Amino acid sequence: EKPVVVAEYLFKRLHEVGIRSIHGVPGDFNLVALDYIPKAGLKWVGSVNELNAAYAADGYARTGGISAVVTTFGVGELSAINGIAGAFSEHVPVVHIVGCPSTISQRNGMLLHHTLGNGDFNVFANMSSQISCVSARLNKPGEIADQIDYALRECWIRSRPVYLMLPTDMVEKKIEGARLDTPIDLTEPPNEPEREDYVVDVVLRYLHEAKSPVILVDACAVRHRVVQEVQGLVEKTQLPVFVTPMGKGAINESLPTYGGVYVGTGSKPGVAERVESADLVITIGAMKSDFNTAGFSYRTSQLKTIDLHSDHCTVRYSEYPRVAMRGVLQKLVQRVDVGKLNRPSSLEVVNEVAQNRDSSEIITQAFFWPRVGEYLKEDDIVVTETGTSNFGIWETKYPRGVTGVTQILWGSIGWSVGATQGAALAAEDMGTDRRTILFVGDGSFQLTAQEVTTMMRHNLRITIFLIYNEGFTIERYIHGMEAEYNDIVRWNYVDVPTAFGGTDKLVRKFVVKTKDELEKLLTDKEFNEAGGLQFTGNAGKWKTPHQQTKALSQESSLHPGDT
C-alpha cells in the first residue's frame, strides 16, 4: 500500500523513538543507506572514528534516552565493539547498525575486503551478539520491518544495545510502510498485579516497622528510568537518601534528606556509619561492583536489605523474579503510611571548600572538587572519566537537576570524551540549553582526543577540564608508583583543539595553575555562560588524589592481591 525503502523505514523508526542525530563513520557498505538519514529528519554526526562514535552514542543515550551508531562491516563495527560492550555492561540503549556486503556476496562466500578472507560473514555478528540484547540480520525484505520494530522495542525496554546487520542489497528494497503509522509500543510490560501487590506489602511491612530506614539509589535507577518514581518516594517519605558512585545524580542533592555518597570504606566520614547502622536499607537499581562499593566493602547485612531491580526484587533472602521495580515504586509512593514511618535525621552535605583550602596557591584535588560543586548550575550535565576524576566527584555536591554521566562498571578510559560529545548533542537535540561539563585525566584524554573535532563540528556547548598530572595517577596508586608504564607523553593540551581546526571563534582555551586563577575562571561571566567549546588545562597538585586513595588501595588490593 505505502511502499517504503528499508533504510527509510529504519531511520524513520529511529526518529520516532526519539533519536535526532546518528553517530558513525561511512564505509562503502553503508554509503547508500546514509543517503536516507536526512530524508528521515535526522542529522549525520560524522564521527572521527568508530570507537569514539560508539562512546558518543553511549553518551547520547544517557541524556537523550536512546541512540544509534552506523558503522561499516568488519573494520568499522569491530572498532566500535568496546564502546558497545560498555553500553551493554552499563545498560545503555544503543542501536548499532552495520552496513554489510550484499546477501548474494555473502551466500557466494566472496573474498571481499573487510573480511577475514575465509568466506565467513557471520564472525563479527557472532561477536556482537554477545554484547547485544537482540542481534538481527536483515536479509529478507518480508521480515525486516518486524525485525527492526522488535529490536528497537527490546533496546528501549531492556536498556541494552541491539545489533542490526544491513546488507547493501536490502538497503533500497521496498517494504510495507503503512506500519509506520503505528508507533512501536515502548511501554514496559506491567508486573502481574498480585505478585506486585505481594512485594509491595512485604516492603511496606518492613518499612513501617523500621527504626532507621534509609534509601540507597544506584545505577539502574537511572538506566531503567525510575528516577521520577524514586524522587517521588524520597519526597513523600522524607527518608534519608544516599547514592552510590554509579547512582550519583539520580537524586536531587539539595533535598534536606540527601546524605551523600555511600561507597563502603570509601565513604566520607559519617556516611558509612549512617548507612550501615540503619536497620533497613532499600536499594534501588543496585550494581554492587568492585569500584561502586570500594572493593565490596559494604558492611550491610542482607537481613536488613531490600533490593529493587528492573527485573526482580529481593527482600532479605526472599526473591521475587519478574517483579520490576517501577510498579513497586509507584505503589510504594501511593501506599506508604507516612505517619507510621520513623524518619531519622539525615547528614548534612555541603561543598567543603573552605575546609579544604590550604595555604598554598596550588590547586589540590581536595580543594578542586568541592569548589566545582559551587560552580555547577542546575541541570548541568557532568561527565567524569575513570581515573582520579571518578573519585574526586564524590566530593562535589550537585545542584538540582544535574545529570551525572560516568562509566564506573565498564571503566574504559577515553570513553568520557566521546560520551561528552554525545551527551551535549542530545541535550541540544532535545531543545534544552544545558551545559555539558567534562572532567577528564590527561591519560584518558589522549586515547580519544580527536573527538574534540566533532564537538567543534557541531558547535556544542561543552566545557572541558583536563586534569593534568602527567600520567596514569590512579594506576600509580594501584601498582607502579614510579613505573615508566604509568608515564605518558606531555602534550601541549590547550593546543589540541587548535590543531583539530579550532579557531578562536570555535573554542576558548585556558590554563589554570593557581587557586586564584581557578577562582577567577569559575566566576567569569562568559565562562559560566559557556557559549561553545571551552577547554581548560589544569595544572596543580593533581598527583595526590584526595582521601579516595584509601578506598582505592583497598579496591586495588582485590587484584594483584587476590592470589
Next chain:
Amino acid sequence: EKPVVVAEYLFKRLHEVGIRSIHGVPGDFNLVALDYIPKAGLKWVGSVNELNAAYAADGYARTGGISAVVTTFGVGELSAINGIAGAFSEHVPVVHIVGCPSTISQRNGMLLHHTLGNGDFNVFANMSSQISCVSARLNKPGEIADQIDYALRECWIRSRPVYLMLPTDMVEKKIEGARLDTPIDLTEPPNEPEREDYVVDVVLRYLHEAKSPVILVDACAVRHRVVQEVQGLVEKTQLPVFVTPMGKGAINESLPTYGGVYVGTGSKPGVAERVESADLVITIGAMKSDFNTAGFSYRTSQLKTIDLHSDHCTVRYSEYPRVAMRGVLQKLVQRVDVGKLNRPSSLEVVNEVAQNRDSSEIITQAFFWPRVGEYLKEDDIVVTETGTSNFGIWETKYPRGVTGVTQILWGSIGWSVGATQGAALAAEDMGTDRRTILFVGDGSFQLTAQEVTTMMRHNLRITIFLIYNEGFTIERYIHGMEAEYNDIVRWNYVDVPTAFGGTDKLVRKFVVKTKDELEKLLTDKEFNEAGGLQFTGNAGKWKTPHQQTKALSQESSLHPGDT
C-alpha cells in the same frame, strides 16, 4: 630446578623469537606483569590507545617478523580487536596478551569492573578466539609453559595472531625455567617428500612446455616468508614477474624482468594484456580479493594457472593439499632447466614523472606517485593507507629492498599510522637504519592521529606525507561525490605533532603546495636523511585520483550494485 616466574617466562620467550619492544596500554589487571618486561630485555612502547597499539604491533611484525601487544581485560582487548582481526585477515603474527582477573575472581563470578556485570569471564576470549589461530587461558601453572610455547610456534608458523589470557594470580607463579634453555622450534614442518616431488614435477612439466610463462607474486609470499625463494626463482628463470597490489615490494623492482603491478582492469596499459595472454601464470601466495584484483576483473584462465600457497598448491584444477610452497619453490629453483624455458621479454617499468608533469604548478596524483618513486631509496619501508594512496602507489616503482606495507584485504583506515610506528620501531630494533615513509589520507589520519605521539616518544625515523584532499575521496568515487558524510573537519595538520608534544627538535614540519616546492623538499639533503619525525602536509589536486578511478568504480560496483 630453575624456577622462573610466569611473566618472566613469557617475556623471555618473546625475546627469544625476536621481539624487542612490546606494544600496549597498562591496566590494573596487567600492571604486575609489565614489571617483567625490562627484566627480559624488552622495551615497553607505551601506546596511546589499544587500537593503535594493535595496529602498531601489526606493523612491527610486518617488518620485524613477529610482535606482541599487551592489553587489559575487556576494555583494552576489545579496543584492540579490530587491529588483531586485521592481522588475522592479512596473516600477520601478533601475540595478544590480555591481563585478566584472577582465576579465583573468575571462579567466584565476581562483579568486577571491565566485566559485562554478568559473571561471565569468557565472553571476550570467545570473541578473540575467532580471530586467533590459538587462544589459551593460562590458568594452571603446570600447563602454562606448554601453552606459551605452543602458541608462539603456531603464531609464527601459521603467521596469524594468538591470544593469551593471563590472570593476575598466575603472573608471579613459579614454573620450571629449565625449558628456556631450549629455544622453541619455529621450523615449518617439511612437506611429505614424495607428494612434494610430485607437485614439483607437474609444475616443471608445464613450465618447460609453456611458450610465455609469467610469475605473479602476491601477499602470502611475503606473509609466509618465501620472498627469498621467489627471488631465487625469478633470478634463475629470468621469467617476467609481476606483483599484485598486496604483493608489491616482494620483488626487486629494478630487475629487468620486473613487469609492474597486475590488477586486472586496474592495471597500467600493457600489463593486463601481458599477463592475460601468458599461457602459464604461476601465482605465489595469491589472495584474490576484490581490491587486490580490481573487483575480480582478472581475465586469466584456471587452465593456465598454477597457484602456490602456504598450505596447498593447485595446478589447473588439480589440488594438492598439505603441500606448502616453500619446499616446492626451493626444488623448482634447483631443478628448473633454464635451457628449456621460453623466456618472453618483460615490460619496461619506469617512474613516469615527465609524462605526468602537466603545465600547472599544482601537484596532481598522476605526477606525485611516480615522483615519489625517484625520491625513495633502497631498503626504505613504505606504508600506504586505504584510500587514494593505496592505488596511487601502483605508479611508484620501488628501488631494491623496499618493503611495501599495506592492508588491502582488511582495509581498516587509520591502521597505517599505527603500523608506521610499529614498522619503524622494528626496523630500529633490528639494528637497521631504514627510513619509514607513510602516505596517508587526511580522513584516515584523523582516526588514529595520536600515534604520532608514540613516534616522537621513541624518536623514530619516520617521514609522513599527509594527502590533503578534504575528505574521503576514495568514497566519493564510490558513492556520494558531494555527500556531507564524505566531508571531514579541516584540521591544521602540521600543528598536530606540536600539540602532541612535538618540539622543533622532535619533529620537522612542511607544507608543500606546488610542484616546485615538492621538488625542493624531495631533493633537500636533510629531508632525505630523515633524522627523526618529518611531517609533510600536501596540498594539491588530490581530489582527482589518477587513472585508478576506472578500476575503482569497477570495484565499487560490486557493492551498491550487486543487488
